[in-house]
Structures are given as structure tokens and as C-alpha cells.
Amino acid sequence: MFERRIARQVMISTNDQYTFDSIQDVISFTQNSSLHTFREMWYHIFLWALFSSIFVHTIAALVAFVTLRKHKFGRFFSILILIMGVVSPATSGVVSSAAIAFVHRASSLHMSPIYAMIWGVGQTLLSACIGFTRILATLLSLVTLLHSLSFSLLNFPLPPPPLVMT
Secondary structure: OHHHHHHHHHHHHHOOOOOOOOHHHHHHOOOOOOEOOHHHHHHHHHHHHHHHHHHHHHHHHHHHHHHOOOOOOHHHHHHHHHHHHHHHHHHHHHHHHHHHHHHHHHOOOOEOHHHHHHHHHHHHHHHHHHHHHOHHHHHHHHHHHHHHHHHHOOOOOOOOOOOOOO
């Protein structure tokens, strides 16, 4: 096992071009060995985050289209939902997948492909929970409340909270 790992590292370091696994290999778990390099970990986590996000947003877009199909402009909101299903993991998913892969690689932990799936799908579920609970709007309301309390009760003014259009 140890000799195979060293041989794999030597093969990767001597080969100037690194090829990623195909998308079909990642989704179907055809790779039996664990993920060793940062690129492998990042790629697998990112693909799972991307495809799980596309799956969830496709379902949401279908529901939105069926619900708003008779509305003049509402039927086009499903297109925006689909676009966000790709843009979200392509921006924040890249960074968070890299952070997860960096921690695993820096701590010299090997990652199983099933753990990459759990991390990727977990990112989608976490973003869906944040979207459904509207926790960011709640935090902004809390800042506004603290601002008004501090100004009236403590006579200690805070900077004004940012304005948000809801």
C-alpha cells in the first residue's frame, strides 16, 4: 500500500499534465482508491456541489414555472432560478470546495470519494437551508434593532445599519 502511494506520487510529480477524472467517473464512483491530491479532492467536491445544486434548482424552477405559468412575467423567473443553480456553485462553491480540500490536504488526510459527495451535497443543503430560513435578513433585522436600542437606551450611537430592499 505504501509503495503504491509513493509510486502514484512520483507518477503525478513527473507527469507535467494533470488530467481530471471524467464527470461520469466522479458521479458513478468508478474510482476505487481514495483521493490524495488537492486537485482531486477539490474537483470531486466541486462537481458534487455543482450537480446537486443544478438538481435542486431544476426542481425549484419546475415548481416555479408550474405555479407561475399564467403570470405575464412570473413564468420567466424559472430561468433565473436555473441560472442561479449554476452561478452559485461556480462562485462560492469553488471557494468552499477549495477550503475543504485544503484542510484535508494540509492535515494529510486522504478522502474517500463518498466523503467528497457528502461535502458537495452538504454545501447545497446548507445553502438551501440558509435560503429557506432567511437567516441573513434576520441578522440584518437584529442589527437594526440593536442600533435603535443603543441609541435610545444607552445614548451610545452606533453607525447606521445598511439599507436592504426586501
